Amino acid sequence: DAKTTQPPSMDCAEGRAANLPCNHSTISGNEYVYWYRQIHSQGPQYIIHGLKNNETNEMASLIITEDRKSSTLILPHATLRDTAVYYCIVSDSNTGTASKLTFGTGTRLQVTL
């Protein structure tokens, strides 16, 4: 799996958009970009994933650059409950071990009043 690089920490004011960057310059053509988050004392929670196109769901938006070497997770209106560690992962879902995700250390997002 391709390696990802994320800033170790970020701050965001409540109500503002949180933009979390991720670099994955060695991503291959069949690898998806996934985002998970982990709130303290809980298991990771799926947020969103994409291959080439930008994606949006009820939680967030995922913007993938045209060359696919980087992406940005956008939480449009961050709340205190969004304080968590956010993991960017690239994984080939077409292999037999689709559930093998390689987590890094993620970005610790602190949402403040």
Add this chain to the structure above:
Amino acid sequence: ETGVTQSPTHLIKTRGQQVTLRCSSQSGHNTVSWYQQALGQGPQFIFQYYREEENGRGNFPPRFSGLQFPNYSSELNVNALELDDSALYLCASSRQGRVGEKLFFGSGTQLSVL
């Protein structure tokens, strides 16, 4: 629809002992994977079970073993516990073979080895 449940939530063992952790997968999911998360680190993949067989393994020694049962629930067994095995053990379930599948994690078992 029930989520992923793990038991016990906390466990204390001594070095050299053996431990069994349990996981019930989410309804409709037939694949279970296990992860180890040391303090301050991201989760590390241990192995995956599909149709009651291990079909993918991370960089963990053989003393880490598992089972998957016909109802898709799973066990993680760790023999000869070492101090470094102290970690949060996470179970995740998914539906194998679906493109772009996502994992649903339980809240984990916190294992302390003294």
